[in-house]
Amino acid sequence: MRVIIVGCGRLGAYLALALDKQNHLVTIIDRNSDSFNRLDPNFRGTMVLGVGIDEDVLRRAGIERADAFIAATNGDNTNAMAAEIARLVFNVPKVIARLYDPIREETFRAFGQIETVCPTVMSANKISEMLGNSA
Amino acid sequence: MRVIIVGCGRLGAYLALALDKQNHLVTIIDRNSDSFNRLDPNFRGTMVLGVGIDEDVLRRAGIERADAFIAATNGDNTNAMAAEIARLVFNVPKVIARLYDPIREETFRAFGQIETVCPTVMSANKISEMLGNSA
Numbered sequence: 001m002r003v004i005i006v007g008c009g010r011l012g013a014y015l016a017l018a019l020d021k022q023n024h025l026v027t028i029i030d031r032n033s034d035s036f037n038r039l040d041p042n043f044r045g046t047m048v049l050g051v052g053i054d055e056d057v058l059r060r061a062g063i064e065r066a067d068a069f070i071a072a073t074n075g076d077n078t079n080a081m082a083a084e085i086a087r088l089v090f091n092v093p094k095v096i097a098r099l100y101d102p103i104r105e106e107t108f109r110a111f112g113q114i115e116t117v118c119p120t121v122m123s124a125n126k127i128s129e130m131l132g133n134s135a
Numbered sequence: 136m137r138v139i140i141v142g143c144g145r146l147g148a149y150l151a152l153a154l155d156k157q158n159h160l161v162t163i164i165d166r167n168s169d170s171f172n173r174l175d176p177n178f179r180g181t182m183v184l185g186v187g188i189d190e191d192v193l194r195r196a197g198i199e200r201a202d203a204f205i206a207a208t209n210g211d212n213t214n215a216m217a218a219e220i221a222r223l224v225f226n227v228p229k230v231i232a233r234l235y236d237p238i239r240e241e242t243f244r245a246f247g248q249i250e251t252v253c254p255t256v257m258s259a260n261k262i263s264e265m266l267g268n269s270a
Contacts, residue, residue, distance in 0.1 A: 001266065003266070010235055010236065010237070010255045011255050011258050011259060014237055014255055014256070014259045015258075015259045015262060015263070018259055018263055019263065019266070022263070024266070068266055070262060072258075094265075094266065096262055096265055096266075098258055098262075100145055101145065102145070102149055115265055117258050117261050117262055117265075119254030119255075119257065119258050120145045120146050120149055120254075121149070122254065122257045122258065122261065123146050123150075123207075123233055123252050123254050123257065124146060124149045124150045124153055126252050126257065127150060127205060127231055127233075127252055128150070128153055128154065128157070130229075130231055130250060130252075131136065131138070131154070131159070131203055131229065131231075
């Protein structure tokens with residue numbers, strides 16, 4: 001699959017390597033070139049410098065042929081907006097946004113066109129489980 | 136169980152309510168009183184103002200009788216340190232630290248005394264899975 005990731009923070013960089021290892025064709029976008037230093041030296045994908053909500057930047061990253069788009073910047077607003085552009089403007093079939101805010105995640109998911117991942121809810125569920133097991 | 140949570144950010148506040156609903160006795164610590172505004176009005180637990188790596192603050196929060204301790208501030212350093220104090224100084228039986236950095240999480244977990252939750256790894260695994268299912 002051709003996968004575009006927006007945001008080369010911890011999640012973006014980690015995911016880029018993982019998907020590259022699974023032989024997906026990965027392009028990662030970040031507005032700060034220093035962020036690409038987080039990428040593993042073995043990463044074989046493409047880096048694009050720019051803002052992930054700029055349609056020209058997205059086109060340069062090959063969004064018109066992308067099979068999947070992952071919005072993984074540190075800002076929920078940016079992720080929501082980038083995901084909407086990918087889904088509604090460019091019709092990317094699979095769009096996933098990381099949203100820290102559980103309430104926003106629920107609302108956003110209710111619209112149905114974009115999938116979401118909420119680290120807050122996942123962490124809380126995992127911790128509850130870990131406590132339950134020890135009780 | 137008597138549970139102490141350090142950090143009333145998104146995860147801390149969400150978890151405090153979830154554990155309270157499961158009838159655990161929850162005490163939540165934050166150094167900024169505004170953070171307690173994140174708590175749901177239905178939260179029945181205790182709030183303690185102070186720094187989660189200060190032993191006096193931890194004593195005030197009842198750490199000497201705690202069954203579990205969760206370090207959930209936004210700083211990996213603070214979480215690692217608070218978790219170590221809880222485990223090594225106060226012998227809390229169950230100690231869990233949220234660590235954003237996957238490498239640090241691995242290292243930390245290798246020591247064995249403290250359990251860890253890494254939202255970065257969980258999010259990446261979840262996203263890989265979501266892509267796999269659609270492929």
